[in-house]
Amino acid sequence: MDALKAALASLASQQGFARVGVAAVTPLTADAARLHAWLGAGHHGSMAYMAETAEVRGDVTHPGLLPQARSVIVLATPYAHPQLSEGLQPGKLARYAQGRDYHALLYDRTRPLKRLLRAHGALARSCVDTMPALERAWAARAGLGFVGKNACIIVPGLGSHVLLSLVVTSAELPPDEPMQERCGSCTLCLTACPTRAFVAPRVLDARRCISYLTIEHEGPIEPALRPDIGNWLFGCDVCQDVCPYNKTKGDGAASTAAFAPRGRWSELGAEDFLRMDEQVFDQYSRQTPVRRAGRVSMARNAAIVLGNSRDKRHLPVLRWAAQHDPDAVVRETAQWSVDRLSALEDEV
Ligand code: SF4
Ligand code: SF4
Known part of the structure; x- marks a missing residue:
């Protein structure tokens, strides 16, 4: 199994994964308990799917994933492309949302690993946000990184701007040493x-x-x-941007090429999201993570960004949206922003 693990690691590197680790499948008891406590406190808000899938999240042997699972291969892909979009004035997208949607790309990259495992008589399934799983807990157990106080997985040498993929397999691969938390006395993200x-923490x-909202x-x-x-129009990077682990130049630059910001974002600002109809939103959001929010939420977010801009030049489009947007939430939010900007002294 050592040879198979080495072959998988080599294949993972060829596929553009910057880190690979292996965890043995035993219950994630402490992590599952933390999830239940979090849900019990209502911290998940309206993400009902988190509560509905809580039982299976900590268990990769559930029938929907792989009852014969013995190992979890965890793969990390950095996405922090050095070039960030300067478009969207005003408005910001979280880093991961500026490039292409990553699900299909990463899923495809896991295919050769599954083929190799199957050639050795093992069962294998990929999980790239496509199955309920505690990815960060598996990553820590597989020694890839640790869960920081900002609740993100932090991979030393890469930082937290990483996407995790799992390959769950029936092969009993030699596990790696888990990684313990390395935040020390730092609290930058919390404040x-x-x-x-x-x-x-x-x-x-x-x-x-803000990411959830x-x-x-x-x-x-x-x-x-x-x-x-x-x-912030979509997502938020603040608790990651302040993290010292993201300050050092990562060693995963080569694998970020696939996540270069899409040119379309430099053509747009928050006003455009408020003006878009469903058809135009569909065109702009195609194959990007922004699609997840949908036209209505993006227009709502755009109204808030404009209301926070302290720039009264945005009042005409906000007034138009407050009157004419087909969605009541967008109309209400736009009116809130009209009132907020109108109440300002004439500064701009
Ligand atoms: S609002 Fe931003 S800084 Fe705060 S927890 Fe969410 S992503 Fe992190
Ligand atoms: S900012 Fe500091 S406390 Fe927060 S995750 Fe990074 S190292 Fe840990």
Whole structure:
């Protein structure tokens, strides 16, 4: 099995994965308990699917994944392309959202590993956000990285701007040593969060998190939280950008080429998301992570960004949206922003 593991590692590197590790399949008891406590506190907000899949998340042997699972191969792909889009004025997209959608790309990269495992008589299935699984817990157990106080997986040498893929297999591969937390006394991420979303280290109240609010949450965003969303149209990188592990130049630059920002984002600003109809949104969001939010949520987010801009030149488009957008949530949010900008002294 040592030879198979070495062959898999070599194949993973050829496929563009910057790190690979192996964890033995035994219950993730502590991680599953943390998930249940998190759900019990309601920190998942309206992500009902998190509660619905809680039982199977910590168990890769559940019938929907692989009952014969003995090992989890964890693969890390850095996505922090050095070039960030300067477009979207105003408005910002989280780094991972500026490039192409990663699911199909990473899924395809796992195929040769599964073929090799199957050639050795093993069963194998990939999981790239496509199955409920505790990816970060598996990554820590496989020695790839540790879960930082910002609740992200941090891979020393790569930082936290990484995407995780799992290959679950019936092969009993030699496991790697788990990695323990290496944050030390640092608390930069906890204090930098604009919406004070961390209730404790590694415990995020998603209901206050800009990533959740702008991507996952449908419906109106609580007005008290809107000013702290600032310029974020989709996602938020603040608790990762302040992390010292993301300051050093990573060694995974070669594998970030596939995640270069899409040119379309430099053509747009928040006003455009407020003007788009479903058809235009469909064109712009195709094959990008932004599609997940949908036209209505992106228009809602755009209205908030414009309302936070302190720039009254955005009032005409906001007034138009407050009157004419087909969605009531967008109309209400646009009116909130009209009121916010109108209340400003004439500064701009
Ligand atoms: S993503 Fe942004 S809002 Fe969410 S916890 Fe991190 S800093 Fe806070
Ligand atoms: S900013 Fe500091 S505390 Fe937060 S994850 Fe990074 S090292 Fe850990």
